[in-house]
């Protein structure tokens with residue numbers, strides 16, 4: 001690491017260490033105070049050092065500005081901020097406190113569950129069943145049932161797509177919160193504000209590729225960051241054609257982010273993407289002599305109305321552009337000249353499938369974004385709070401007063417508090433179960 005960083009920027013490693021120290025301070029205090037909601041004050045003094053207004057590490061400054069102040073190398077700036085994607089922000093708008101993501105990845109490391117991610121779900125299932133929980137599969141909820149009691153509104157259970165009704169005193173929706181509020185209540189109790197007016201993270205195109213040969217130049221995790229062709233060429237890569245941007249004065253790193261979050265106009269010329277090649281760690285993912293690769297390409301979320309032929313055509317265009325750009329990058333930068341010949345199976349998941357199959361509002365795979373207005377206590381909470389006005393024909397708020405708080409209605413998952421990502425969702429689920437137990441059994 002010392003050598004790699006100093007090669008990019010002489011003397012850069014000591015500033016990298018300072019940066020990671022401040023990132024760890026953000027993580028230590030931020031995790032306990034804002035994520036687990038139980039501040040560990042022993043971390044506060046170190047966090048306060050970051051709070052010194054004159055210092056380089058003021059946590060509410062722009063993350064990009066902070067990195068620009070520390071490093072001249074555009075590569076280092078980009079490599080130390082692409083993780084902002086996970087919280088649905090660009091480094092230009094993300095507060096520097098999100099350097100806590102780099103502290104997780106670079107100080108602690110990333111865990112990979114042997115057997116693939118489904119192994120985590122299988123283990124959770126085994127645990128909950130061993131504790132007496134009955135799980136139903138392929139049983140989509142069509143509606144959360146609400147009744148008027150003398151004390152106000154309260155949940156009565158759920159109705160499944162197959163019309164079967166499951167009575168319940170208490171309902172926890174793990175389905176994306178904005179989707180739940182807009183689509184899983186009757187029109188009288190539905191609310192559209194979370195779905196229609198809040199800020200969303202990004203969507204992604206996932207390519208699941210099988211190869212009839214190993215791709216040795218890929219590591220378990222490889223991140224490709226947008227760069228000018230001249231820079232790629234200078235480092236031994238081959239020109240792909242049409243990706244310079246120098247003449248138009250485009251900064252490829254910024255263009256890659258803005259195409260996803262700001263302009264919402266996908267541009268295959270400037271892409272950041274992540275490649276997961278788990279066979280380096282886990283031989284169970286493919287037969288010997290083969291390779292299994294997941295490519296994650298960030299792309300804009302879908303419109304709030306959604307549907308229609310235009311949307312379908314736009315998605316097909318994005319997928320074709322992304323596919324070509326990724327394969328061209330493999331060929332030019334990684335020297336994988338024969339990569340297309342080796343591709344024997346492909347499955348692609350795009351924004352429309354994320355929305356339709358997994359009920360993710362607008363296809364936003366990281367839920368609501370984590371900007372300052374949707375962070376911590378400003379993020380939707382775990383309990384239904386009401387305030388909606390019921391929806392009329394076409395899903396528009398109707399102005400009827402149908403929307404009081406619904407007793408017994410709770411939420412967990414990426415768009416509720418504390419936020420997105422498996423660890424945060426698990427923390428939120430634990431906090432929710434503690435809250436419900438406290439409310440139901442106060443003694």
Ligand SMILES: Cc1cc2nc3c(=O)[nH]c(=O)nc-3n(C[C@H](O)[C@H](O)[C@H](O)COP(=O)(O)OP(=O)(O)OC[C@H]3O[C@@H](n4cnc5c(N)ncnc54)[C@H](O)[C@@H]3O)c2cc1C
Nearest residue numbers: 139140141174175206358359365413414420421422423425
């Ligand atoms: C390609 C990709 C890679 C990712 N990689 C990582 C990673 O490496 N690490 C990480 O921490 N996070 C990662 N994430 C993010 C992570 O997957 C999410 O943050 C997390 O799964 C959110 O959990 P959740 O419980 O809110 O939602 P989900 O995991 O989406 O669970 C919600 C469940 O509700 C079900 N459902 C939907 N509608 C209904 C209905 N009407 N009735 C009944 N059930 C319904 C869905 O099928 C789904 O199973 C990744 C996401 C993507 C898309």
